[in-house]
Amino acid sequence: MRWQGGRRGGVEDRRGGGGGMGPVAGGGGLVLVVVALIGYFVFGIDPQTIMSAGSQSAPTSDVQASTGTPGDEEGQFADVIHTSANDTWQALFQSEGKDFRPSTIVLYTQGTPTGCGMGEAAMGPFYCPADEKVYIDLDFFRTLDNQLGAPGDFAKAYVIAHEVGHHIQKLEGASDAVSRQEQHLSKAGANALSVKLELQADCYAGVWAKRANDKEHWIEAGDIDEALGAATAVGDDTLQEKAQGRVVPDSFTHGSAAQRTQWFKAGFRAGDPADCRTFG
Ligand SMILES: [Zn+2]
Structure with a gap:
């Protein structure tokens, strides 16, 4: 993937400054740890899951962060990809006459306060709708390489x-609508809705990949296989099999490997978000 010439919109870099938050304290702590352990196997854990774990929104005012383009290659990569995704969606929203607010990406180490409670690296990358920020501990990239068998940029x-x-789902109101509906559903019903949200985010990733490549010609041979490898590696069935040796579809919150691959491809085919109607 030839990303190096891409635009850098900047990141909020909390690595090495004020990071390394202590262990989770308070009544919600144990629940949060359990959630974090589950999250270890399910990247992109739903922020509402974190919130429902009973954690309070942690204060973010005393966080040490620098903004701008990081000096290291991995940080620059995250900056370029995140900026490209925002630019892609901004153009799409503008073409439909809709307002757009870009998301922010936060790079952190181990743990950091977020608008959705404490962010823990073990949760994997996640999006917090309350502060409209994407949180990622870049060590997750090593997990993709070494433990999930999905290497490649x-x-x-x-x-x-x-x-x-x-973030796009937040702007479109889809995530709020799902959160409201889930309160009235059984666990299995709520999971099914959550899966649809996740598959749509996979499809949106495909939309970005197609449009970014049309503009920047980033994609090299094998790149799409890398993305599909990641989609497969983080499919709930693959992860469950690795974790417990069996598959329990009702408990899926992200979708099976085949579903995730299918929806990424659906978005990539024409780069059209209208192809991402996972809700039917
Ligand atoms: Zn997700």
């Missing part, structure tokens, strides 16, 4: 584009 780009997809 396009796999990493897919992960960031998926999280920006959740």
